[in-house]
Amino acid sequence: MPDASAVNGRALDIRQWMLYGPFLAQLVITRRCNLSCGYCSEFDKTSDPVPFDDLASRLRKLRELKTWAVCLTGGEPCLHPRLPDLIGEMRALGFRRRQMITNGYKLTKDLIEAFNENGLTDMQISVDGVVPNETTVKTLQPLRKKLSLLAEHARFKVVMSGVIGSAPPAEAIEVIDFARENGFIPRILLIHDENGQLKLNPEELAAYREAKRKIGSRFEDADGYREQLIQEGTAPFKCRAGSRYLYVDEFGQVHWCSQTRGVFTKNLQQYSFDDLKTQFYTPKDCHATCTVGCVRTASIYDQWRGQKNGAPTPGIPAA
Numbered sequence: 001m002p003d004a005s006a007v008n009g010r011a012l013d014i015r016q017w018m019l020y021g022p023f024l025a026q027l028v029i030t031r032r033c034n035l036s037c038g039y040c041s042e043f044d045k046t047s048d049p050v051p052f053d054d055l056a057s058r059l060r061k062l063r064e065l066k067t068w069a070v071c072l073t074g075g076e077p078c079l080h081p082r083l084p085d086l087i088g089e090m091r092a093l094g095f096r097r098r099q100m101i102t103n104g105y106k107l108t109k110d111l112i113e114a115f116n117e118n119g120l121t122d123m124q125i126s127v128d129g130v131v132p133n134e135t136t137v138k139t140l141q142p143l144r145k146k147l148s149l150l151a152e153h154a155r156f157k158v159v160m161s162g163v164i165g166s167a168p169p170a171e172a173i174e175v176i177d178f179a180r181e182n183g184f185i186p187r188i189l190l191i192h193d194e195n196g197q198l199k200l201n202p203e204e205l206a207a208y209r210e211a212k213r214k215i216g217s218r219f220e221d222a223d224g225y226r227e228q229l230i231q232e233g234t235a236p237f238k239c240r241a242g243s244r245y246l247y248v249d250e251f252g253q254v255h256w257c258s259q260t261r262g263v264f265t266k267n268l269q270q271y272s273f274d275d276l277k278t279q280f281y282t283p284k285d286c287h288a289t290c291t292v293g294c295v296r297t298a299s300i301y302d303q304w305r306g307q308k309n310g311a312p313t314p315g316i317p318a319a
Helices: 015-019 052-064 085-093 109-118 140-151 169-181 204-217 225-232 273-282 293-302
Strands: 024-028 069-073 097-102 124-127 155-165 187-188 245-248 253-255
Touching: 015 273, 024 052, 024 293, 052 085, 052 245, 069 085, 085 097, 085 109, 085 253, 109 124, 109 140, 124 140, 140 155, 140 169, 155 169, 155 204, 169 187, 187 204, 245 293
Parallel strands: 024 069, 024 245, 069 097, 097 124, 124 155, 155 187
Antiparallel strands: 245 253
């Protein structure tokens, strides 16, 4: 195996990737959003989209790190004027999964066809309820026509999530039923606060269990962490953020996740095998009550491997 310092600025070899490499990177392409959902802390109304060339450079760096899947996120990615081109760039670079997250409001037939042509493989869209309320307008009532366009024209996988915590709980069940009826992959999400922590009442938890029953064997839960959080209040795991999972903000800075921006920060272009290895072994003090499903899913494969044996990043508290 080559010396770690020798791989800075060029691709990892396959053994290095198997040990510490990224399974998933989320790449913020614009912080601006057309909505203002009351529970969201990941948007603004003023920033410009990240220039295409900057994003292409970041995608090349993620490919050097042998990242398996990249998900374009925001803000609202559909506000980026070159979103289809970015998806095409992801395909040209060889990412196995080319994903995006959207609120659905900006979808058109032409845009969906552009996603098809440029090789999008997965879209995630969450629907907070049925009727707009003071917290959210990301609901079925105004989105039905957009979702019908997806059902008719999309040649990529569409995961549609009902959300518990932003509308009357029964509405989440209606969203799950709508997803199943229209050929989407149904999923359920639980609203977390700005620190990624769970806060649900008994009625909401009952709706969660009903949604889980309806989804059945396709229910994805990263080893049952949500149920453990509900039953016990904590669900400890060995978080591999900064290694198996990378969150890259609009400035090109890597963080553990969207909820811990500023706790750990390093420029993506300077990221190396040493960083992947260090963050793989670094315990995160928020791990036991974390509700960030993408981080848990990316971390689950390495739970048998130690963590406290590595050298934590200076200044970061151990779990």
